[in-house]
Structures are given as C-alpha cells and as structure tokens.
Amino acid sequence: MNRFTRKAAALAAGLGLAVASLAAHAEGKISIAQQFGIGYLLLDVVRDQQLIEKHGRQQGVNIQVEWASISGATAMNEALLAGALDVVSAGVPPMLTLWDRTRGKQNVKAVAALGSLPNYLLSNNPNVKTIKDLSDKDRIAVPAAGVGFQSRTLQIETARVFGKEEFKRFDNISVSLPHPEATAALIAGGSEINTHFSSAPFYYQALAANKNIHKLISSYDILGGPATFNVLYTTQKFHDENPKTYKAFYGALVEAAQLVKADKAKAADIFIRVQKSKLPPDLVRRIVEDPENDFTVSPHRTFVYADELQKLGVVRNKAASWKDYFFEEAYAQPGS
Template identity: 55%
Template sequence: MKSPQSRAARRTSLIRKLGLAGLISAALAAAAPAHAEGRIRIAEQFGIVYLLLNVVQDQKLVEKHGKNDGLDIKVEFSQLSGGAAVNDALLSGAIDIAGAGVGPLLTIWDRTRGRQNVKGVASLGNFPYYLVSNNPAVRTIADFTDKDRIALPAVTVSVQARILQMAAAKQFGDKEFNRLDRLTQAVPHPDAAAAVIAGGTEINAHFGNPPFQDKELAGNKNARIVLNSYDVQGGPSSATVLYATEKFRNENPKTYRAFTAALAEAAQFVGANPEAAADIYLKRNKSGLDRKLLLSIIKNPQIQFKVAPENTLGMAQFLHRVGAIRQQPASWKDYFFDDPVTSGGS
C-alpha cells in the first residue's frame, strides 16, 4: 500500500503535468492564426436537442449553402459535455460555434461583453427538460435531502442548473436560489441516465434532456418527474442554443450565413420528415434507442424544432437579479446576433 506521502507526490506530479499541458495548449491556441472563410468548427453535446445539427451534418447543408454562395466550406463537428467545457473551447479558439444551454450562453455573454462579444446564433428548438428522481420519497424539490445527488451536465452554469436555481428561488426565495447546488454533480447525460435507470448509486436524480429523461421514466419503475422546465419558465422555452464570437461572425460572413441557412433548412426538414429525422439521429449518434420511443419524442407537441429563440429573457432577468450575471439585458436581442433566421424571437 502506498504511503500518504507517495500519493501526495503522485498528485503533485500529475498537477504539474496538467499545468504544463494547459500552458502548451494555451500557447498553441494563442499562436494559431485566425482561419479564413470556408471553415467552421461546431461543438454539440448529447441528446435529441441537437437533432438539427445531426441533420445539418448528415445532409451536408452547410456545404450546400456555401456552394450556392460560391464558397467551399470545410465543416468539423465535435462532441463535448457541459456548458463550461463548451465555453472554454469557444474562448480558446478550438471551436467556432458552441452548442449548449441558455445558461452557459448568458454566462459567457456577460463575461465577454466589450471583448469577444459572444452572442447567440440560433435556437435548436423548444424542449421540456425533466428533473427525474428514482427516490420514492422525492416528489418536489423541497423533498431533496443531503442524501440525494442530482446529476446535470455542468454544475451552476448549465441550463439545467440555472432552471433548478430558478425553481429554488420560487420555492424558498431569491436569497436561497442556490440552495440545491450542493446536491448537484456534473455527469454526462448518458452516464447519468444509466445511473438513474440502474438505481443503487449515489446518483438518484438527473436533470437531463430527451431522450435520456424518457429512457429513465421507461426504464425504472420508481422514476418520476420532479420538475418540468416549462413549469418553471412559464411555458415553452428555448433551452439549448448555438452561439459564437463577434469576430468569427464578422470575419466569416459567407460561412456564417451558410450555417444559419443550413439550420433553417434542417428545422423545416425535421418538421416535414420526422421518420427520416429519427433515422438520421440513430445513425449519427450510433444510438440503441428504441425507434418508436424516439419518434414519440420528435412528434411530441410540446417540442418544436425551430431556430428563433423563445422565452429566454426570463432566465436572463433572473440571473441578473440574483447576481449571477452583471449585465442586465433589456431584450433577448442584447445576447443574440441580429439575423433574419432569428427574427421574431423572444
């Protein structure tokens, strides 16, 4: 058995290595020149909320709209977990388009205002997010105790974390908005869903998104919905969005325009072809999800695949009220770029 001193030495060595790797990574990012028109790097996460990006990728819609504008575009997709990781990737220059929740967007918009000026590009649609628990004693958020652990994609900054804070503020008062934060853990959606379905682990609740929340409800007889994001936000809301820096948008107008046009076409495609959209999701995500369950989610009348954001200002105002962001937006247009595809948003 290794001594405490030996374990401490190993930790110190690892920290030094990680620190050096971080410095090297930062140096490379700083040295990398801004790429010219004709390349776009997009980060997505997990779930059906990213279906529009799956369609864009599968049908090569960015490339299609780029060629219509006389431009060959190289499109790169990557998959990350959690708004914090996505925001770090965007600010380091590793990606051009970030896919995450409205919570991470508002955080990075607030922190980069007057510098990188990160703003929203488009919504990926309206989706109800469920906080699901397999603890029979938990029926409302007031029933959670120190024995419970709530998995979500990123602690405090993810859209799920922010909605939980909004719910806590309504339940316990604004001064207690972060009362449940101590119970949350950052866990990728697939792992969190597996834990809730299996039971018997410290993770007995998950604030997720479709299809993971649906799999939990179907896979564990004790699983129940404790909280619905629509109830917290006062109706259908755009929880997951795409955002970028002002620099990328300004320096790559044709590429940016091709991307937003591709998103709009993808939204039309999903609405008109849910069966084909389901097949694309299964193929792109190599998912073993039951196709019938998947189709029921895509056709759920509470879900709308659309690119104009809806009902996002309430969260922004809440975050300012409790001091989570410094800037107070007067309108959703403060943190979204002004583009034709998002006109009529809110």
C-alpha cells in the same frame, strides 16, 4: 517609377494578395462543436444533408466544415475563447454567462436556437414529491453541478420557492454526472443518486424502466412554457469577418428545421445514422414527434433566463430583450 515607388507597389500588391488569401480562407471554413443527445438534431441534419456546403455554394463559396463533439459547456466555452472552434453549442445559461463575461471584448452572442425541449427533474424517492421535499439525504445528478443548464434552471425555481438568498440551496447536494450514468443509477436504485435533472432521450428511458421514478417538475414548468434548451454561439470576430460563411450556416440551420418539421421520420433516421445511435428507432421517432419537442431555430423564453439570472447576480449585465445576446440574423425569426 523609381525604385522606392516600385518597392512600395510590390509591398502593397503583396499585402493585397495576403489579405485576399486570408479573406478567402476565412470565408471557406467553419468549425462547429456539438454535444451529445437528440437536442442537437438540427446539427445532425445539417451535417448529414451537407446544408452548409449547399448554402455556401449559393453564396459563391466552397465551405470546408469541421465537426467536433465535446461534452460540457465549460469545455465548449474554453475552446471558443481560445479560438480552437468557430461555433459552439450549450444550454442557454452557459451562453448567457459567456455573453456577460465577454461584453466589450470578444462579444460572444448566440447564432440560433436548436429547439425547445423540456428537461425533467426526476426522483426514485417515493417521499420526494416536490423540490420542497428534497433534503441533505438526497443527491441530484446534473451534467455540470452549479453552473450548467439544469443547475441554473433549478436555481431559478429554488429562488422562487425559498427566496433569492437561497437560490444555491441544492448546489451542495448536486453531483456532476453525465446523463447516461445518472439514468442508469436512477433506474437501478440503491445508490446515493436518487434524483436526476434529465434531458431527452434519458427521461423517456427512465420513466419507462422503473415505476418508482416520477417527475417532480420540468424546465417548462419553471420557465412558464416551451423554452429553448440549447443554442449555438460564436464571437463577434467570426460573425463579422465571415459574412458569407455565417449566412450559409444560418441558412443551413433554417433549412434543417424545415426538414425536421416536414418529415419527422426522416429526421429520426438521420439522428440514428449520424449518431450511430443504439436507441430503438421507435423511441427516437416518438421523441421527434412529441409535441413537447419543437426543433426550431427561433428562441423561446430565453429572456426569462437572462432576466432571472441577472436578478440572482449570476449575470451582471441586464439585457433589454433577447436581441441583445443574439446576432442580428436571428431577428428574422420570431423570438423571446
């Protein structure tokens, strides 16, 4: 072997070691971000029971899992695109927006649903019975005015009631406010916030605390039945370059959903422990056991969002079915 051949062989061996090292590193690490609330129960179960690590060992990989808590879909999406996180979570509309924006580039798609849970549009204004009664004097609290899950859901209903051209009719009276602050304002009354598009556990608390608070409509009413609230999503790069880690993650989510379905009391205890929740245990169990709430990885009625938001021009690309914006591992479950 001459000097050139030896150098080439050494270089090839070095590159091989480097590639192997990168592959080993990639297949042994995942960073996941979740938001706050019981809508993320499946992730709490995955974390508490160390299910990713368990399924990783079954794949022959020791997986290091990093957990982060972030509030808001905008921050989630920015972190994912910057490569600061591998998997993020948010409502269906923010995921679809990113799927639309990254087609042909990062190709962001959903990993799995986190459950079908309704959101309630609540008001403490006795004169407001439906969205037709809302006026410029009212203020609607939502986590992300104009762009988040609640706003997009309200826009779909607004277009249905007032016409497509009017779908942003209530954006100008919407106020970005986290659920806890919005709930406190609604219960107390007397502030400009008299309406709130609320998720669990907050609408349970509001309806129980103030007899003047009533439901105008729910996301289930708008979407035609039980529908996915939050989803997990990632990039094509992470999906393709980490097949064992990805498979372990998806398997962990499926097992977590099975655990919740089999033992709701245990799932409620896990939520309280992981989130260090101050909520009354009886309320948490009531929410987990409520038939309206289905903690499943199967997507439900996500295509209603894809179709309606494309008609409104919020999403440019037209999806043929829910499978267009979910990675193929999710096809093993029924979906819509």
